[in-house]
Amino acid sequence: MTSVETRPPIIIDEPDDSFVEMIKKTGGPNIQNCYQCGTCSGSCPAGARTNYLVRGIIRKALLGLKEQVISAPELWYCTTCYTCQDRCPQDVRPTDVIKAIRNIAVAEGYMLxxxxxxxxxxxxxxxxxxxxxxxxxxxxxxxxxxxxxxxxxxxxxxxxxxxxxxxxxxxxxxxxxxxxxxxxxxxxxxxxx
Ligand code: SF4
Ligand code: SF4
Structure with missing residues (x-):
């Protein structure tokens, strides 16, 4: 086992500050309203059966982890049932955010x-x-x-x-x-x- 002291730092992704603005322009204008309450994930039928976590995708997107978000196969697990959109207390419109991120992903060559x-x-x-x-x-x-x-x-x-x-x-x-x-x-x- 590698000790915590000697273990090299894990660089997950280079944050991209422009990612949130891209999402806002592509169809998810309210993404920054998210306060991570988890109502979306708690209501999500896709998340109940897979490792898909809509709240997590939104959080990573807000952190600018663009490559990690657009290259993840989970991005495509959403069925666009709109339950999260109906229930989000902050009007984030998570389904629209996911669709916006998918559009960005496809434009950058990520597609199932x-x-x-x-x-x-x-x-x-x-x-x-x-x-x-x-x-x-x-x-x-x-x-x-x-x-x-x-x-x-x-x-x-x-x-x-x-x-x-x-x-x-x-x-x-x-x-x-x-x-x-x-x-x-x-x-x-x-x-x-
Ligand atoms: S329900 Fe809305 S505010 Fe709550 S975590 Fe999901 S997107 Fe964010
Ligand atoms: S629209 Fe997508 S993310 Fe939202 S509850 Fe339905 S399957 Fe989950």
Whole structure:
């Protein structure tokens, strides 16, 4: 065991003083109202089942621990149920704060793979949950619905428009769409061999 005296200091993160201002501008203007009462975490269904602690994320954000906050997988455990938002006595609007931090995280290259894949579906099929399997179509027909709903999924021109928008807005670059597309192609090729 290393003695406390000789142990080197643990540098957790370099505080970034601009982080709070970024959050305030990105959708969490009231973050500095937080007085750490814990009502948010005590009400949080995601925190009841995981190590996600919304109060802790807000505290770290207020301390400027930007890298630690935006790179943590827990940031994505919030279900955006808004219970904390309803109950916060300081009008911090914790759900909005989490969403603001997520936006900052994505802009800086931190995103869960499954979210990237879901976003890629929007580029490919114009819908985050496309009905690209026969079983969905059959299920819809079995309850008297048309096989494809009247949205972008059934309209190739609409999908083209969506692709133009994702390209022009930089959304495809943000999610690394080309990289995902090539990986999917490789996978399909290997499957055939
Ligand atoms: S409920 Fe509001 S004031 Fe209390 S810890 Fe959570 S965000 Fe901060
Ligand atoms: S919105 Fe997110 S942080 Fe707030 S209670 Fe729901 S799951 Fe927890």
């Amino acid at each position: 793979d499954n979210h990237r894949k879901t976003a890629a579906k929007v580029v490919e099929a114009g819908h985050a949950v496309p009905l690209d399997k026969d079983m969905w179509r059959k299920l819809r027909e079995s309850v008297g619905l048309e096989p494809v709903p009247p949205n972008a999924s059934g309209n190739p021109w609409a999908i083209e428009e969506i692709r133009k928008i994702t390209k022009k807005s930089g959304f495809d670059t943000l999610i690394g769409y080309e990289e995902l597309r090539k990986a999917a192609e490789e996978k399909a090729k290997k499957k055939k061999e």
